[in-house]
């Protein structure tokens with residue numbers, strides 16, 4: 001099958017799967033990750049087709065949107081088997097998505113360059129102006145407050161605790177996760193974009209505290 005055709009069929013599939021999500025995993029997240037992944041892939045000489053399909057499909061398997069992680073991965077595998085004939089390409093894309101879906105718990109490092117590119121693109125979407133918007137959208141959806149000066153950031157060590165949204169605030173998520181992400185970038189170009197977005201988040205936080213404390217003696 002023609003690559004352009006497979007990509008456009010995959011776009012339609014992802015839109016149908018993620019269209020209604022309002023917690024940060026909507027279609028536009030996948031679309032941004034796909035665009036960023038293509039840009040990094042060009043710079044790093046990675047396979048753009050593999051990066052595009054893996055980026056588009058990475059959240060279809062997300063355990064938050066499926067009965068289980070295995071069920072989510074099975075859904076993506078079935079889709080790939082129905083649209084690709086090259087078993088190596090199918091295995092490669094599945095490997096990227098599996099590694100990404102386990103990375104929240106401190107999983108294995110990404111093996112292939114294409115996987116590193118897609119993981120960087122996904123992490124970049126949690127940074128900068130878009131990343132800031134997603135934290136507050138996600139926090140609102142989970143009932144977390146914007147900020148509470150009496151609540152300290154937690155270590156994001158235990159996955160269960162990290163997923164316990166009842167504790168913690170949106171602002172603390174910057175310290176618990178977002179401001180650490182630039183140190184875990186895989187590719188030089190990904191790291192360069194992460195640096196810019198990191199600086200933007202720092203200036204956002206500066207302004208936030210300035211406004212929060214306005215009028216303090």
Ligand code: ADP
Pocket residue numbers: 023024025062122123125126131134135136138139144162165169170173178
């Ligand atoms: P992804 O699957 O895109 O890698 P996550 O599922 O971890 O990322 O998070 C989706 C979005 O929601 C991210 O932008 C992230 O910053 C935000 N988010 C995740 N966990 C929290 C949290 N505990 N509090 C606030 N925002 C969160």
Ligand code: NI
Pocket residue numbers: 029033058059122
């Ligand atoms: Ni994602």
